[in-house]
Amino acid sequence: MKEHDVFLLQGSNKENKKKYLDRSLILISQEIGEIIKISSYFESEAWNMKNSSIFYNRALHIKTNYTPIDLLKKILNIESFIGRKRNSYPLRKEYQNREIDIDILFYDHIIIYSFILTIPHPLLHLRRFVLEPMCEIAPNKSHPIFNFTILEMLGLCIDKLYVKKIFE
Numbered sequence: 001m002k003e004h005d006v007f008l009l010q011g012s013n014k015e016n017k018k019k020y021l022d023r024s025l026i027l028i029s030q031e032i033g034e035i036i037k038i039s040s041y042f043e044s045e046a047w048n049m050k051n052s053s054i055f056y057n058r059a060l061h062i063k064t065n066y067t068p069i070d071l072l073k074k075i076l077n078i079e080s081f082i083g084r085k086r087n088s089y090p091l092r093k094e095y096q097n098r099e100i101d102i103d104i105l106f107y108d109h110i111i112i113y114s115f116i117l118t119i120p121h122p123l124l125h126l127r128r129f130v131l132e133p134m135c136e137i138a139p140n141k142s143h144p145i146f147n148f149t150i151l152e153m154l155g156l157c158i159d160k161l162y163v164k165k166i167f168e
Contacts, residue, residue: 017056033064039133059133128159
């Protein structure tokens with residue numbers, strides 16, 4: 001079975017945010033694959049959400065044997081187990097506060113456009129809260145569509161929302 005390089009982003013903006021990120025990390029390591037690298041915790045303003053509390057985010061580099069769709073199913077199960085409730089499963093029409101959100105940013109160097117999954121994540125290059133933690137763990141990771149590195153995309157990013165490393 002082939003191992004795949006995957007980059008994920010964890011996010012939480014409800015109650016004990018650090019606890020939700022840490023709990024999902026344990027479940028990812030148990031259910032999905034080996035954790036290779038973990039970014040620091042980053043605090044950020046909510047992106048495109050009104051009346052929302054501050055988010056904690058963290059980027060992960062993992063190795064997995066799962067296909068992209070099976071990986072998505074595992075992630076949705078972990079989110080549900082931790083307490084996330086979705087209005088439109090698995091697609092959402094609007095952003096909501098959440099205990100945990102786990103996004104697939106990259107899966108190897110492949111490109112997928114489907115009704116339920118798009119890889120690389122279609123908005124990652126627009127979001128400083130994604131690029132900052134990704135830059136910490138994989139600054140030279142190349143985007144398979146744009147052919148820019150994470151560091152280059154961060155330099156070009158026009159998102160001015162607050163993002164700050166808070167602890168490792």
